[in-house]
Amino acid sequence: MRNVTYKSNWRRFRAGIVIACVSVALAGCEQAGFGTKPKLAVPPQTQQTAKTPGQQPDHTSHAASAGVGPQVVNRPADAPLPRPPLLPSLDDLIGRIPQATTQGGVGGEMAEPPSLPGARGLRVAILLPLSGANQRVGSAMLNAAQMALFEFSGNDFELLVHDTQGTPEGAAEAARLAIGDGAQLIIGPLLSTSVRAVADQARAASVPVVAFSSDRTVAGEGVYTMGFFPGDEVKRVVDFAASKGAQRFALLAPEGAYGDAVSAAYNAAVWQAGGFVVQSEFYPPQVSDFSEPVKRIAHFDERRAALLDQRRILEERGDEVSLLALKRLENLQTLGEVPFDALLLADGGKRLIAVAALLPFYDVDPKKVKILGTGQWDEAGLGAEPALVGGWFAAPDPSARRAFSDKYLTAYGNRPHRLATLAYDATALAVVLGAQQVAQPYGVEVLAQAGGFAGRDGIFRFTPAGAAERGLAVMQVERKDASIVDPAPKAFP
Numbered sequence: 039m040r041n042v043t044y045k046s047n048w049r050r051f052r053a054g055i056v057i058a059c060v061s062v063a064l065a066g067c068e069q070a071g072f073g074t075k076p077k078l079a080v081p082p083q084t085q086q087t088a089k090t091p092g093q094q095p096d097h098t099s100h101a102a103s104a105g106v107g108p109q110v111v112n113r114p115a116d117a118p119l120p121r122p123p124l125l126p127s128l129d130d131l132i133g134r135i136p137q138a139t140t141q142g143g144v145g146g147e148m149a150e151p152p153s154l155p156g157a158r159g160l161r162v163a164i165l166l167p168l169s170g171a172n173q174r175v176g177s178a179m180l181n182a183a184q185m186a187l188f189e190f191s192g193n194d195f196e197l198l199v200h201d202t203q204g205t206p207e208g209a210a211e212a213a214r215l216a217i218g219d220g221a222q223l224i225i226g227p228l229l230s231t232s233v234r235a236v237a238d239q240a241r242a243a244s245v246p247v248v249a250f251s252s253d254r255t256v257a258g259e260g261v262y263t264m265g266f267f268p269g270d271e272v273k274r275v276v277d278f279a280a281s282k283g284a285q286r287f288a289l290l291a292p293e294g295a296y297g298d299a300v301s302a303a304y305n306a307a308v309w310q311a312g313g314f315v316v317q318s319e320f321y322p323p324q325v326s327d328f329s330e331p332v333k334r335i336a337h338f339d340e341r342r343a344a345l346l347d348q349r350r351i352l353e354e355r356g357d358e359v360s361l362l363a364l365k366r367l368e369n370l371q372t373l374g375e376v377p378f379d380a381l382l383l384a385d386g387g388k389r390l391i392a393v394a395a396l397l398p399f400y401d402v403d404p405k406k407v408k409i410l411g412t413g414q415w416d417e418a419g420l421g422a423e424p425a426l427v428g429g430w431f432a433a434p435d436p437s438a439r440r441a442f443s444d445k446y447l448t449a450y451g452n453r454p455h456r457l458a459t460l461a462y463d464a465t466a467l468a469v470v471l472g473a474q475q476v477a478q479p480y481g482v483e484v485l486a487q488a489g490g491f492a493g494r495d496g497i498f499r500f501t502p503a504g505a506a507e508r509g510l511a512v513m514q515v516e517r518k519d520a521s522i523v524d525p526a527p528k529a530f531p
Contacts, residue, residue, distance in 0.1 A: 160472040160479070163198040163216030164465065165226035165236070170204025172228060178454050179228070179250075179461035185445065186465035195469055202227045206235035217243045223472075223480045224248070225464045228457075230256045237261050246480045248467070250460045257504030262485060264460050264498070264506045268296065269303035271413040271510060272382070274432035276304065278512045278524050279408055280311035284380040287315050290335050290393060291384035292323040300384040300412060316378050328393045329400075335381070336400040341372030348373055372401045381407050383429075386414025394425040404428060411515075416456070421517040432510040434495035435526040442494045463493035489530065496526050 164183055167176035180199065187197065198219055200212035209232035216224055217239065223246050227233055230253035240247045241260050249256065252265030276287070287308045291297035297320055308315050321331040333339060345367065352364040367373070381402070383393055390411075397404065404425050411431035420426045439459055446454040471479045478484070490499025490507075497509040512524035 160194070160222055161196045161198060161220045162223045162225060162465075162468045162472065163200055163212075163219070163221035164461070165200050165202050165209055165212045165216065165224060165232075166461070167204035167208075167228055167232075168199075168201040170202075170208075172204045175228065175455050175457060176201075176204075178458045179226075181446065181450055182442075182454060182458035182460075182462040183225075183465040185442075185449065186462045186469065190466055190469045195472060197465065197468075202232055204229075204232075206231045209233075210235040210239070212236075213239055217245055221245060223468055225461070225468060226250060233261065233263065246482075246485065248464050248485075250457065250464070254503070254505045259504075260482075262500045262504045262506070264464055266413050266495075266508070267505060268300050268384070268412050269307075270508060271432040272300060272303040272384075273307040273310075274510045275382075275410050275412075275430050275512060276307040276311055276313075278430065278432075279380045279410060280308075280313055282408075284408060285313045286378040286380070287313055288335055288376075288378040288381045289315065289318040289384065290331060290381065291318070291320055292389070293320045294323060297384060300382070304382060304384075323389065326392075328389075328396055332393060332396040332400050332402075336376055336397070336402045338372060338400040341374050341376075341401065345370055345373035376402055376407060379407060380410055382410040382412070384412050384414075386412075386417065390414065390420070390426075391423045394423050397425045415515070416513075416520075418519070420515050421519070426515045427517055429515045430523065431513055431515070431520075433513050433520075434508060435511045435522065436513075436520070438492075438494050438496065459494040463491075463495065463498070466493065467491060497528070497530065499530055 164180070166179050167173060168180065169176075183197065198216055198221055200216055202209040202212050209227045212227075213224060213236035224236065224240055225248050227236065228250045230251040233247070233249040233251050233253075233256040236247060237256065237259075244260070247261045249261065249263040250265055251263045252267055253263070254267060254269075257263045279287075287304070289301060289304050291300050301318055301320075304318075305315050317335060319331045319335045321328055349364060349367055352360040352367070381397075383390060385393060394409070397409070404427075409426060409429035411426075411429055413431070413433055415426075415429070415431035416433040420429075442459055442462060443453055446452075446458065468480075471484055473479075474484070476484065486500045486502060486504075488499065490497050492498075495508065496511075498506050501507050507530070509527040509530065511522050511526035513520040514523045
């Protein structure tokens with residue numbers, strides 16, 4: 039894999055020229071000013087053309103204004119809980135966010151932000167599948183990374199773009215080239231198999247990795263991952279459902295690694311919330327007919343048999359009271375309730391719609407049983423299925439992501455892939471932390487600071503094990519969109 043870098047200046051990019059080197063706005067861990075433009079180095083096989091319908095968005099106003107970057111907050115024991123440091127807002131870089139008090143506790147005065155010294159010749163590599171089966175996702179993530187560069191300003195920062203070709207072998211070669219080019223941090227790759235392929239050589243070279251995988255097992259020993267983890271989503275929605283009175287829980291999930299991970303997290307979360315998982319059913323993800331698992335979770339055959347037995351008994355009695363009772367049973371499909379008051383549907387897309395549509399058919403009433411979901415519910419259009427309306431799922435607060443999505447649409451003419459925010463936040467974090475005057479801007483003390491950061495998917499921080507912990511909201515499915523029923527936290531405890 040050849041790695042040839044191309045460089046161009048800021049004005050040429052603003053004129054609509056193909057991306058080669060772009061400028062970066064560096065904001066710091068204390069407060070930020072803006073400097074000169076760093077570079078985006080792109081190998082020829084991964085060079086991208088901005089797909090802008092019309093004039094390229096003007097980002098110069100941001101670069102010419104004062105911005106605010108993440109703040110490292112060391113909180114005294116008696117001080118109020120600070121919010122995580124903010125990565126600058128897409129639309130509010132001109133303003134300044136007051137710095138959290140670090141010495142005076144409650145009521146300390148806010149200091150005027152000092153100007154930020156520029157980054158010192160930092161090189162960061164981003165590894166994405168820019169060819170192969172996941173090319174569409176990789177291209178969207180690269181676009182988002184470019185947006186992060188435009189939204190932050192500074193000097194002498196270079197982002198090296200490498201194509202993993204969507205394979206572990208391609209990722210390993212990309213990491214080798216990035217380390218050889220002097221990268222001090224690797225962002226990406228996307229899939230867990232690719233992360234494993236780069237981990238050993240990155241650790242041997244003492245180069246931290248901030249990957250995008252949703253597999254916790256790839257993290258640790260200098261490898262961090264920003265993926266969305268189903269276990270966190272499950273715990274959040276279970277805790278909320280339990281707070282609203284749910285005690286008996288059931289699960290309907292696809293077979294495989296994802297279903298197993300959700301099941302383990304579900305059992306643990308329900309137990310911690312003081313409830314019980316009374317039933318779990320699994321189905322092959324490749325099938326198109328989900329009737330059997332839904333019938334089992336609904337206890338339909340047993341409840342149907344109970345209804346038929348009751349009708350038979352009443353008919354045999356034949357007295358006036360029995361005939362009136364029989365009349366009341368005419369419109370029922372089953373007799374008795376299901377043995378749970380909350381049901382988690384651990385799926386998304388067309389399978390989720392197909393499964394949910396069968397619930398009323400087999401007499402699971404969404405008005406009596408609260409339907410719960412995972413982060414796979416975080417997509418538009420679920421309200422078209424009536425059985426899902428009113429259901430709860432945990433996801434990042436959509437407000438910050440909505441602003442990002444609008445900016446992306448303006449720049450590239452279409453809406454971003456759901457994972458694009460991960461590339462934006464990781465790139466912004468690399469720029470911001472790289473501007474610090476510390477010996478190791480990407481050391482564990484910096485990346486895994488307890489206060490965390492606020493990005494386009496809400497607050498996040500890396501645990502000591504390397505996986506991202508996120509502050510999630512609980513969303514409720516509505517007919518046209520989803521609404522927040524329990525807001526995401528503003529800070530980590």
